[in-house]
Amino acid sequence: MENTASDTLTLDELERWLVDRVGEYVPDLDAPVDPQQELGEYGLDSVAVVAFAADVEDWLGIQVEPTAVWDHPTVARLAAYLLAEREQQRAATA
């Protein structure tokens, strides 16, 4: 895994990265993570979400509240949210 996401990150890339990350958290999964499936069903609920959010923060280089995962509870929705959030946070600090 690369340490930080590239500046030109696309929604697709972000989704793929999230799918891989969720897969790491649930190593005994027999099928790839479904971007439309609720993350809670993968055990990424209130408990594991802090570490997950920390990973996302580190990779995207922006601040991400764990509650974002609650509000955008599938990979697809989270990716869309994060991409927008990243653009916004970068614009704010630029």
Added chain:
Amino acid sequence: MSTSELAAEVDLWSRPGGPFDPALLAAHDEAETFPAQACAALDQWGLPDHYVPGRHGGRLERLDEVHGLLRAVAARDLTVAVAHGKTFLGTASVWAAGDSAAAASLARHVLAGEPVAWGLTEPDRGSDLLSGEVTAVRDGSGWRLSGRKWPVNNATRGRFVCVLARTDPGGGPRGFSVFLVDKDATPRGTVRHLPKVPTHGIRSADISGVEFRDARVPAHALIGTVGGGLELVLKSLQLTRVACVALSLGAGDHALEIGRDFLAERRLHGRRLADLPHARAVAGRAVARQLLAEAVSFTAARAAHEVPEELSTVSAITKALVPTLVQGQLRLVGELLGARSFLTGVDGYGGFAKIERDHQVVGIFDGSTWVNRSALATSLPALRPGRRPRPGTGRPVREWLRADHEPAALDLSRLGVMPRRDSVLGALGELVAALTAEPPGGADRLAARLLDAHGDLGTRIAALRPAAGLPATATMRLAERYEWCFAGAAALAVWAANPQAHDRPAWREGLWLRGALALALEGLGTRPPEANAVFDELGRLLLSDDGARVSLFGTPVEVSA
């Protein structure tokens, strides 16, 4: 002022015939009847004012003051402190949700002495908040609640109950909301009390439950947002967990007082028990546990003001460690007392068994030791070394732990669910270096070992594999090591922040600090060779004239001007 005033009052009330007369409270305990006289005295004195933020007309400004107050009550009777202090817990969510008409209205009721209960737990659901089955469904502009909250402190006495209820049938972290139920305003027959539960300790408290049967509550009963309940509760718990440990400190004060009297009075084989080296070392170890517990609690209370963003971990550490430290302290005092720890009718000593029974609940409610440790364990990856460090915005820890520092105003909107830094443990390197420059009585050697242990912990945290679900046993162990490292760092920070106290009896030659560090190192699995000598010294301190009040800053901690 208010802390020492209350402590003095409680002492007066503890005389024969007073509302805190130990005989009266023992009788309530025996009969399992509510200590109404003691709670009324506290109401009259104005303790409820300290549960209400200043903005709403109360006097809640500082958590270190809340600690001082609850500790003073708990030092005389833990059951009363649990029964009365519960209102602080019950209201926390309402204050944390921000200003609202509900907050203003609740403030008026609390100031008038109405108890407030906090209903999170449900029968058979235990600590798992997401499994809650009390539901709230919309009903016109309001809501209808159904289900049971049990066991709940003050569920029957409290006119208000703050409950977490499922508002989305599917549940999940956004499926719950908080409601403040005014039982008096619900339609007749829709709220039923569940009978008082007989308990091992705090027997006279109102430990009961409440059942909602399609109980209609108005729209303004909703606290915060629909779906925001879990987040709100997780944030409120950070405050209440920090406040709760004052109960442990008070129980510890009470036990040390009894232990000290016994050591001085008891004669064995022609000499005082106090002259038995082993007895002294056991007493000293008990003192060290109490002072370390105090250092951690004080740090947590100040952290709530200065670094609320970090309180999710600080509160978990504090609630896991402090009741454990004090429970161990009580066990040591119990060993010293021998038969008197077991015989309930012995004048002067009979109260000990009650303290020990009462205190057990502190490590169970408001999140058990394990629940808190597990919360910390799941946060560890967010604290791993080498994470892009967030620049600290506030003052350094050695500044805000100074006894006479005026803490920043409580800002509950800064509470979060993910820690991004740990200002206390993060300062360990600096604190150890500062100590080496001016080593008090060999504390620097102990501190250097703590620094090594912390380095090793960092390596292990960095190697943690992410995982969904509850933490593995190995991760729980790491969390426990984290707690001990944090406790040691807190002790060092309190030391560094308070040079004005360095010539006080417990502080001279770094005495309490050495005891605290020795305990932390023991917790980390090493046996510092100097431990026994330190505990012997602390035992002597307890028996000296300065031992009447074992506390870092003098009991009660004096905070407000």
